[in-house]
Amino acid sequence: MDKIKVKDLEVFARHGAFPEENVLGQKFLVSVTMYMDTREAGMTDNLTKSIHYGEVSHFIKKFMEENVFKLIETVAEKLARELLIAFPLMEKLDLEIKKPWAPIGLPLEMVSVEISRGWHLAYLGMGSSLGDKKQYLDGAVRALQETEGCEVLKVADYLATEPYGGAAKEEFLNSCMVLRTLFTPRELLERLHEIEQEANRERLVHWGDRTLDLDILMYDDLVMDSAELTIPHVEMHLRSFVLDPLSQIAPYKKHPVLQKTVMQLRSELEND
Secondary structure: OEEEEEEEEEEEEOOOOOHHHHHHOEEEEEEEEEEEOOHHHHHHOOHHHOOOHHHHHHHHHHHHHHOOOOOHHHHHHHHHHHHHHHOOOOOEEEEEEEEOOOOOOOOOOOEEEEEEEEOEEEEEEEEEOOOOHHHHHHHHHHHHHOOOOEEEEEEOOOEEEOOOOOOOOOOEEEEEEEEEEOOOHHHHHHHHHHHHHHOOOOOOOOOOOOOOEEEEEEEOOOOEEOOOOEEOOOOHHHOHHHHHHHHHHOOOOEOOOOOOEHHHHHHHHHHO
16 A cells, blocks of 8 residues: 655644643654555646645644643554544554653653554444334444444345344344444444444343344454454354345455355355
8 A cells, every 4th residue: 555654743742641741841753654545646646636744744733732641652542543534545554653852861762652553344234123123223324423433334225034043033124334443343342332232232132132233244354253252253154134235235355264255155055
């Protein structure tokens, strides 16, 4: 991916763990490498097709001056997030914040924190078998769209499906969506649980009827397994109510473990 760099932008701000740092302030040096596709801008000579590094520099200066944090780790995390939201063409960034006047009582050139952050694609499944099912699914889409750091890119048709797993008795309404997000998988899972709770979801019976069920099916090409979250979803390739809607919006997305596209998995399931 192409890069645009701003190196060692000098800003005087009031970040630090000591009270005097928050009052007197000190010098910081900020460097950012922004990743994007510059092809269209280069071919058309059109600034609106690129990231205006002057605007980025002034944005950084304003953010650094108007906020006060104890840790430069916090400065870096929050600034990276704000930059990615403010400049949509930026797919990811590397950000370094240097503190040359760090008050540690020893000679040093500087202390710095360097992080990499960016947008991710999450593939979500959703379903409802109680109450106004369409309203619950619509509400989930709207809640994610209104969540800062999330952008709903595609939503599949809502499909009526038979209950799955033996415990549920009511017909389900199922769908899938593609989400562009700054959240980590665990942060996204927490947000999905919040949305389920807002829909009065009760976890009484495993695979039982529920007002709203939201699952992370895939997240980029990540493979992870923890006590609270497994990605890709362990049974997504066995569920037609997942593969049918997902094939509408991401037919050629590959399952990162099985190395088959959603369309291939759907075809294999149909032929079983």
